[in-house]
Amino acid sequence: MGNRTVEFELNGEAVRVEVEPRTKLVDCIRHRLMRTGTHVGCEHGVCGACTVILDGESVLSCLMLAVQVEGRSVTTVEGLSPAEGLSPLQASFRKHHGLQCGFCTPGMITAAHALLTREPDADDDRIREAMSGNICRCTGYLSIVEAIREARAAYGGASSMPAGEVAAQ
Amino acid sequence: MTIVKPVSGPVVGQPIERLEDLRLLRGEGRYVDDIHLEGMLHGAVLRSPMAHGRILSVDATEARAMPGVHAVITAADLPGHDHPDGVPTIPIRLFPNPGMDPFRQPVLAAERVRYVGEPVAFVVADSPELAEDALDLIALDIEPLPAAVTSENRGEGQPALYEGQPSNRVWGYNAKLGDVEAAFNGAPYTRRERFYVHRHTGITMETRGVLSQWDPVAGTMTSWGAAKVPFQNRKMLAQLLGLDLEKVQMIEGDAGGSFGVRGEFFPEDFLVPFCARMLNRPVKWIEDRREHLLAISHARDVHCDIEIACERDGTIRGMRVRADVNIGAYIRTSTTITPRNVSMFVPGPYRIPNFASDVAMVVSNKSPTGTYRGPGRFESDFFRERLFDLVAGDLGIDRVEFRRHNLLRSDELPHPLPSTAPDPHDSELDSGDYGHMLDLCLAKFGWDEKKRLSGKRIDGRYHGIAVGCFIEGGAAGPAENVRMVLEDDGKVSVYTGSSAVGQGVKTILTQIAADAMELPMERLQLFHGSTTYVKEGFGSFHSRSTVMAGNAALIAASELRSQILAAASELMQAPVEQLRYEAGTVCSEAGATMELTALAGRGIAYEATFRNSKHTYTNGAHAVHIAVDAETGKIEIVDYVGIEDVGRKINPLTLHGQAVGSIVQGLGGALLEHFVYDGEGQMLSGTLADYLVPLATDFPNIRSQAVELHPSPFHPLGAKGAGEGGTIPVGGMLGNALADALADFGVQPRDLPLSPARVWHMVQQGRASAGRAGEG
Known part of the structure; x- marks a missing residue:
């Protein structure tokens, strides 16, 4: 089968790339467009490391073909990072030690950004539910939930901890 | 005991935000698959689909002829294939012994395959997709042999893995302290139990990968993707490639998790650079998730026969351990550590004046094993702490008092650990106040208030609590x-x-x-x-x-x-x-x-x-409160408290992260994670949908606290190694809490994991034997 040309928007920039029809979106982003922030953890849609934002919705780029994003807008962790330093969400991850090895982190940032953009008031249960498609092997998730909770303020959501926060805290 | 005064300074001891984070959060990490070199080719591994068999032929003719394929290598293409010594084998990094040589893994299987996933051939092509396509064109003819799957009873009655070897018990360790026979002779109370800790392991989020580049002019090899022990792997690679040490360079980059499993020397750590030199092109190989689950070091999988002798007042006279570690098909770089640790660490922080252990390393047709967070210690703690609750029950002694009575006091430290043989490395517990740590844990947990929940049924669920003490080796x-x-x-x-x-x-x-x-x-x-x-x-x-x-x-x-x-x-x-x-x-x-x-x-x-030859021993106690649904077998962690004395905190923020992550990984091992094999040695949990790791929704209620009461007396910094202690006690805690919760059903878990199906089954058995079907 011949190659196909795909045009789409990546982090606000128009891109045009020739791919084999079987090329996965994540491989196209990583190895053709050389944005290596998006990671591959399982290639079967379970771990969430490859989460990108497609027209505002978080999707798994290992389960999509590059040709499926023709004419659409894709945002990766690079697109959520300011020119220098960290976004409030990223800074909150750093403050709360929401990352160790950092491999799942780009997927966490994209998934959390998509969540808080839509639901800036998400409570802990909702955060945990929404992030349950992103596996982290290092942190045990406590610090990730704390980081996302505190970042809500930057998305116009609740800025303080909800009353009756996990008794264990 | 001398307590070294910690060096004081303005940043040590502060929760400093990590220097590593800026790049990683911006997606600017450099993991091995992020590196692209000019002219780079891609590798893929043909793995044995069979657990045990004789290789009749590996025909790569068609694959080699495929456009885009640059090389296919099989054992016949490796140096040494026509010598009696055979193809290169993976060296043993920790506690090697010449007696282990027959059980070292060839970098490509030559005559026999011994586990599903064992590398048989390596393809190099223009792209990873083409390399994988070419794997399908290799004709692999294997005559199946019956598979050995268990190490129980030294693997007796199982098919033999190595011709000319009398049994699948290929090595072992014996440790001793005091006179255990005398301790058992005339003891007023003894009890013997059999326990099992199932096979699971670290599972890093970044799969393994290697990228190698040969410089033909300088005669140097550069390999990316090293982690954990790059210097040791450099020695191994230099030796296997026949290069001087200084001609080999290993580059770490960022590593997506280790937990002990990542970064050991695996077959691909030879195959990739070997092909890079042969083809004079950079070659990259990235493991996929299914390969990772088959090919990373597996861990645990230990059967244990354990016996205790006590006085009527609960004073422990002695313990005897006979364990069978299922090490998988080969002895690899760090395979010796789990059996060594099981032989030495069953006593933990307790006063066991007389101790003897006999731990066998038994080969099977499963993936080779290595170190994983708390190696041999997670297992030892499960065996010991489960036994202690049973013993305390028999003797009518409160389980907290039983532990307190037998914990080593601070004036008994340093205290020697049992010395293991062969290749002893003697160690002693350095410093601490183990009883005080137990008290801190009970207070933080609220033991006295929660005690009344023991075995209670509230809103349809049964509640149970447990507490136990641990040590963690470091340094x-x-x-x-x-x-x-x-x-x-x-x-x-x-x-x-x-x-x-x-x-x-x-x-x-x-x-x-x-x-x-x-x-x-x-x-x-x-x-x-x-x-x-x-x-x-x-x-x-x-x-x-x-x-x-x-x-x-x-x-x-x-x-x-x-x-x-x-x-x-x-x-x-x-x-x-x-x-x-x-x-x-x-x-x-x-x-x-x-x-x-x-x-x-x-x-x-x-x-x-x-x-430094003296280890540090972080120590502490854990307590857990669970609620169990007897109808579904699901266990909820209502509260989990871990307390540890790390001697000195360098960075409380990262320390807390290590401790919580470690506890959650332990909970994964105790409740969810399980490499399931069938009777033919086929692995049935080859995806992350089958091998379940903890998710954000699983364990929200974890509390961890570190104190710095007893710095290590053996070095100026005073800090003790930490990060594994969270995992070590978890299996024992969960087993004991489940027994406590389901006391009405007489449930006494002796095997892990405590997955819903297995818990449900225990409840059914308990109902049947109590003749209480239909109740609950």
């Missing part, structure tokens, strides 16, 4: 190196042989070096991740980097400060005794000062080696 020797260089701009460069595997070693060591040099952290730059930085490095395992590299940094800083004073003495024309170093400035008694930039070009540098 493995023999040494670590740190080189410090005073740069012309007045900054201090710090080079280390320790590895970063996500644990934050860069931040930790910068904090230690900054205080030792009395400089703000911004004036230090830390380098790690290349075998060119220091003359030798020892890596990151056995919770060692903070202690080993931290102390090396203290030595290097002290020497650097001496050199600074000596150089300044010359320039300032003042005797060195009249100078002092103060926060990056040299001050003379006469009132003159000199900044470090003035010492540019004086070659001020020092490479320090910290040697």
Whole structure:
């Protein structure tokens, strides 16, 4: 089968790339467009490391073909990072030690950004539910939930901890 | 006991945000698959689909002819295939012994395959997709043999894996303390139990990967993707490729998790550079998730027969252990550690005056095993703590009092651990107040209030609690190196042989070096991740980097400060005794000062080696409260408390992260994670949808606290290795809490994991034997 040309928007920039029809979106982003922030953890849609934002919705780029994003807008962790330093969400991850090895982190940032953009008031249960498609092997998730909770303020959501926060805290 | 006064400083002990994070959060990490080299080719591994069989033929003719394929290598293409010694085998890194040589893994299977996933051929092609396509064109003819799947009873009655070997028990360790026979003779109370800890392992989020580049002019090999022990792997690779050590360079980059499993020398660590040299092109290989689940070091999988002798008042007279470790098909780099640790660590923090263990390493047709967070200790703690609750019940002694009564007191430390043989490495528990840690844990947990919930049924669920004590070994020797260089701009460069595997070693060591040099952290730059930085490095395992590299940094800083004073003495024309170093400035008694930039070009540098053969023992206690749904078998963690004395906290933020992550990983191992094999040795849990790791929704209620009451008496920094202690006690805690919750059903878990199906089954059995079907 011949190659196909795909045009789409990546982090606000128009891109045009020739791919084999079987090329996965994540491989196209990583190895053709050389944005290596998006990671591959399982290639079967379970771990969430490859989460990108497609027209505002978080999707798994290992389960999509590059040709499926023709004419659409894709945002990766690079697109959520300011020119220098960290976004409030990223800074909150750093403050709360929401990352160790950092491999799942780009997927966490994209998934959390998509969540808080839509639901800036998400409570802990909702955060945990929404992030349950992103596996982290290092942190045990406590610090990730704390980081996302505190970042809500930057998305116009609740800025303080909800009353009756996990008794264990 | 001498308590060393900790070196004081403004940043050690502070919750400093990590230096590593900026890049990683922005998606600018450099993991091995992020590196693209000009002209790079891609590899794929053909793996055995069968657990055990004789290789009749491997025909790669068609694959080799496929467009885009550059090479297909099989065992017949490797050096040594026509010699009696055979193809290269993977060296044993830890506690090797010539008697283990027949069981080392060939880098490609030559005559037999011994586990599903064993590499049989390696393809190199223009793209990873083409390389995988070519795998389908290799005709592999294997005559199946019956598979050995269990190590129980030394693997007796199982098919033999190695021709000419009398049994599948290929090695073993025996440890001893006191006179165990005398302790059991005439003991007023004894009890014997059989327990099993199932097969599971670390599962890093970044799968393994190797990228190698050969420079034909310089004759050098550069390999990316190293982690954990790059210096040791360099030695192995140099030896296997027939190159001088200095011709081989290993580059770490960022590593997506280790937990002990990542970074050992695997077959691909040879195959990729071998092909890069053969083809004179860079070659990259990235493991996929299914391969990872088959090919990474597996762990645990230990059967244990354990016996205890006590006085009527609960005083332990002695313990005997006979264990069978299912090590998988081969003895690999770190396979010896779990059996060694099981032989030594069953006593834990308790006073067991007489002890004997006999631990067998039994081969099977499963993936080879290696170290995983708390190796042999997670297992030992499950065996010991489960047994203790049963014994306390028999003797009518409160389970907390039984533990308190038998914990070593601080005036009994240092206390020798049982010495294991062959190849003994004696160690002693260093310092601590184990009873006090138990009290702290009970208080934080609220044991006295929660006690009343034991076995109660509330809103349809049964509640149970448990508590137990643990030790965690750290600071493995023999040494670590740190080189410090005073740069012309007045900054201090710090080079280390320790590895970063996500644990934050860069931040930790910068904090230690900054205080030792009395400089703000911004004036230090830390380098790690290349075998060119220091003359030798020892890596990151056995919770060692903070202690080993931290102390090396203290030595290097002290020497650097001496050199600074000596150089300044010359320039300032003042005797060195009249100078002092103060926060990056040299001050003379006469009132003159000199900044470090003035010492540019004086070659001020020092490479320090910290040697240490004495381990540190972080210690503490855990307590858990669970609620169990008897109808579904699901266990909810209502509360989990872990308390540990780490001697000295370098960074409370990263320490807390290690502790919580470690507990959750332990909970995964106790409740969810399981490599399930069928009777033919086929692995049935080959995806992350079958091999379940903890998710964000699973364990929200974890509390962890570290204290620094008893610094290590054996080294100036005082810190004890930490990060594995969270995992170690979890299996025992969960087993005991489940027994407590389901006391009405007489449930006594003896095997892990405590997955819903297995818990439900125990409830059914309990109902049947109590004749209470339909109740509950």
